[in-house]
Amino acid sequence: MTLDEIRKEIDSIDEQLLSLFERRMQAAVEVAKIKQKTGQPVFNAKREEEVLSHVGEAAGNLGSSAKIVFQTMMDVSRSLQHNILGGGMPLKHLVDEAACEPLSGLHGALVACYGESGSYSHAAATQMFQDARLSFCPQFSNVFDAIQSGDADYGVIPVENSTAGSVTEVYDLLIRHQFYIVSAVKMPIDHCLCAPKGASLETIQKVYSHPQALRQCSSFVSSLGAEPIQYASTSTAAKTVAQWNDITKAAIASKEAAKQYGCVILEDSIQNQKNNCTRFVAISRKLHIEPSANKISLVFSIPHTTGSLYRVLANFAALGFNLTKIESRPIQESRFEYYFYLDFLGNAVGDDTLHLLRWLSEELPYFAFLGNYPEQTSGANGEA
Numbered sequence: 001m002t003l004d005e006i007r008k009e010i011d012s013i014d015e016q017l018l019s020l021f022e023r024r025m026q027a028a029v030e031v032a033k034i035k036q037k038t039g040q041p042v043f044n045a046k047r048e049e050e051v052l053s054h055v056g057e058a059a060g061n062l063g064s065s066a067k068i069v070f071q072t073m074m075d076v077s078r079s080l081q082h083n084i085l086g087g088g089m090p091l092k093h094l095v096d097e098a099a100c101e102p103l104s105g106l107h108g109a110l111v112a113c114y115g116e117s118g119s120y121s122h123a124a125a126t127q128m129f130q131d132a133r134l135s136f137c138p139q140f141s142n143v144f145d146a147i148q149s150g151d152a153d154y155g156v157i158p159v160e161n162s163t164a165g166s167v168t169e170v171y172d173l174l175i176r177h178q179f180y181i182v183s184a185v186k187m188p189i190d191h192c193l194c195a196p197k198g199a200s201l202e203t204i205q206k207v208y209s210h211p212q213a214l215r216q217c218s219s220f221v222s223s224l225g226a227e228p229i230q231y232a233s234t235s236t237a238a239k240t241v242a243q244w245n246d247i248t249k250a251a252i253a254s255k256e257a258a259k260q261y262g263c264v265i266l267e268d269s270i271q272n273q274k275n276n277c278t279r280f281v282a283i284s285r286k287l288h289i290e291p292s293a294n295k296i297s298l299v300f301s302i303p304h305t306t307g308s309l310y311r312v313l314a315n316f317a318a319l320g321f322n323l324t325k326i327e328s329r330p331i332q333e334s335r336f337e338y339y340f341y342l343d344f345l346g347n348a349v350g351d352d353t354l355h356l357l358r359w360l361s362e363e364l365p366y367f368a369f370l371g372n373y374p375e376q377t378s379g380a381n382g383e384a
C-alpha cells in the first residue's frame with residue numbers, strides 16, 4: 001500500500017471511530033437520565049475499573065495505550081453527564097453574579113498594601129486603582145486580616161518573582177481566607193542597596209531585606225561579603241536602617257523607599273537578573289470579573305491515584321488553554337498531599353471554559369475558583 005492508500009484507510013477507520021464515539025456519548029446521556037431519576041452519583045469507580053481492566057486484557061500488547069484512550073472517553077462521558085445533571089451550578093452562579101465594571105474606573109477604594117509607603121506593592125496598587133485610600137501592612141497576613149475585618153476592600157500583594165519564584169506564604173493565605181484575585185500587574189523590579197548617610201559599600205556588614213529580595217540579589221550580597229538578614233519587607237527594612245542610623249547596616253529596597261526614608265543609595269540595580277520582574281495581585285472578599293479579564297486562577301487537590309494530575313491537565317490541553325503557571329503547595333493537615341495552583345489564559349464567561357470548571361468543581365476533592373482578572377504589564381521601572 002502507498003502512503004496515500006494507508007491514509008485513506010486511517011480516514012475510514014476514524015470515521016467509524018467517530019460514529020462509535022458519538023454512540024458511546026449518547027449512551028452516557030441515557031445513563032445520566034437514569035442517574036438523575038435515581039440520584040446516583042456520576043462517577044462510579046468500580047464500573048470504570050471493570051471497563052479498564054477488560055479493555056487492558058482484550059487489547060493485548062496495546063493494553064496500556066487502549067486504557068488511556070478509554071479512560072479519556074470516560075472522562076468526557078462524566079463531563080457530559082455533569083452538564084446534564086447541572087453539576088457545578090454554585091460556580092456558574094458565582095461567575096454570573098461577578099460581572100463588574102473595570103476596577104481602574106473605581107475611585108477612592110480602601111486598599112491595604114503590603115509593606116510601608118514606598119513599597120513595590122504600593123507602586124502596584126497605584127497602577128491598579130485610581131485615588132485609592134491606602135493603608136500599609138507590615139506582614140502579608142495583615143493584608144488578609146484588613147480585608148477580613150472590612151478595614152479594606154482590597155489588598156495588594158506580590159505573588160511571584162521571575163528570579164526567586166512564588167511567594168508561597170501568600171498562596172497559603174489565599175487558600176486559608178478563600179479570597180479572590182480581581183486584578184494583576186507585572187512590574188520590573190530594580191533593587192538598590194541603601195543605607196544611612198555616611199555609609200559606603202566598605203562600611204556595610206549586614207544587609208536587611210525580605211527573603212525574596214535577598215534571593216533576587218544574592219550575587220551582589222555575597223560579593224559584598226555582608227551578612228544577609230531577613231526582614232518583614234523591603235520598605236520596612238529601608239525605614240528601619242534609616243532609623244538605626246548605623247553605617248554598618250544597609251537595606252535592599254526600591255529607590256523610592258530609599259528616598260522616602262532619607263537613605264543614600266550605595267548601589268543601584270543590584271538584582272542578579274537585570275530583567276527581574278514581579279507579579280502583584282489585588283485580592284478581595286468579593287469576586288469581580290471585568291470584561292477585559294484574561295487570566296483565570298484556580299486551586300484544587302487531586303485524588304491520590306495514578307495519572308490524576310495528568311488527566312486534569314489533559315482537559316486544558318484539549319480545549320487549547322494556555323497554562324501560565326502551576327504550583328503545588330502541601331496540604332498542611334495531610335502528609336505529602338498537595339494543592340495545585342493553576343493560572344491559565346481565558347475568560348470564565350465562555351461556555352467551554354465554564355463547562356470545564358463546573359465539571360472539575362464537581363469531581364475534584366477540593367476545588368476553588370480564585371478569580372478571572374485582567375493582567376497588565378507595567379512599563380514603569382518598579383519604583384515607589
Ligand SMILES: O=C(O)C(=O)C[C@]1(C(=O)O)C=C[C@@H](O)C=C1
Nearest residue numbers: 031042043044047048074077078
Ligand atoms: O456506567 C456508568 O455508570 C456511567 O456513567 C458510564 C461511564 C462510562 O462512560 O463508561 C461513565 C462514568 C462512570 O464513572 C462509569 C462509566
